Amino acid sequence: MFQIEPTLESFKTVLNKDIVQYLSNSVFITLAVTLLSLLFGIPATYALVFGTLKNPDTRYFQFVSANLLPPVGVIFPWFIIFRFLHLLDTRLGLIIIYTGVNIPLVIWIVTSFFKDVPQEIIEAAEIDGCSKFYGFFKVILPLTRTGIISAALLVIIFAWNEFFFAVNLTYVKAGTIPVYMARFMTQEGLFWVKLSAISSVCVLPPLILGWITQKSMIKGLTMGAVKG
Numbered sequence: 001m002f003q004i005e006p007t008l009e010s011f012k013t014v015l016n017k018d019i020v021q022y023l024s025n026s027v028f029i030t031l032a033v034t035l036l037s038l039l040f041g042i043p044a045t046y047a048l049v050f051g052t053l054k055n056p057d058t059r060y061f062q063f064v065s066a067n068l069l070p071p072v073g074v075i076f077p078w079f080i081i082f083r084f085l086h087l088l089d090t091r092l093g094l095i096i097i098y099t100g101v102n103i104p105l106v107i108w109i110v111t112s113f114f115k116d117v118p119q120e121i122i123e124a125a126e127i128d129g130c131s132k133f134y135g136f137f138k139v140i141l142p143l144t145r146t147g148i149i150s151a152a153l154l155v156i157i158f159a160w161n162e163f164f165f166a167v168n169l170t171y172v173k174a175g176t177i178p179v180y181m182a183r184f185m186t187q188e189g190l191f192w193v194k195l196s197a198i199s200s201v202c203v204l205p206p207l208i209l210g211w212i213t214q215k216s217m218i219k220g221l222t223m224g225a226v227k228g
Contacts, residue, residue, distance in 0.1 A: 041106025
């Protein structure tokens with residue numbers, strides 16, 4: 001039988017002063033990306049569903065299909081653009097690219113919820129003299145709150161866990177938690193003990209957030225799955 005003595009020594013090793021910068025970068029970038037993705041994605045969805053755009057289904061497909069491009073296929077153009085604009089190894093650079101990736105995700109999720117809003121409620125609000133702007137905030141958003149929460153949680157998970165763009169477009173200043181974890185994967189091999197310790201710590205924020213909002217998350221992701 002193997003005798004294993006429990007120890008927290010690995011946690012002491014990985015939880016040093018270096019992780020503070022990476023952790024603060026992850027928190028700041030995740031919050032900024034979530035807010036911007038919702039700020040641009042929700043009005044875009046409203047325009048696609050309730051607006052007077054020509055061929056809204058085509059526009060919707062154009063937005064959503066943007067995420068079908070593999071990251072490895074767009075990293076080189078992004079690298080050239082960021083180097084020209086001096087955005088390499090900056091928080092702003094990651095925020096821009098993460099927001100661009102997550103806006104289609106928000107549109108994809110929220111669209112189904114906007115389409116499920118009863119037309120009678122919208123017509124009743126218009127009869128009562130409710131403008132489109134007022135109706136958007138007082139009618140549409142409250143009725144689609146669960147879908148918006150679900151979209152926000154998925155954006156948070158993506159921004160927190162994203163590795164490919166972060167490791168290729170940052171060095172030290174704007175590195176995120178996944179980039180910090182990569183320090184324990186070297187040519188000498190994988191430092192499994194330290195990697196497991198930092199992974200256990202980094203997975204806690206999304207788990208706690210998901211646990212707190214699990215009811216809204218489940219309701220949002222399953223709404224419309226069963227009809228009849």
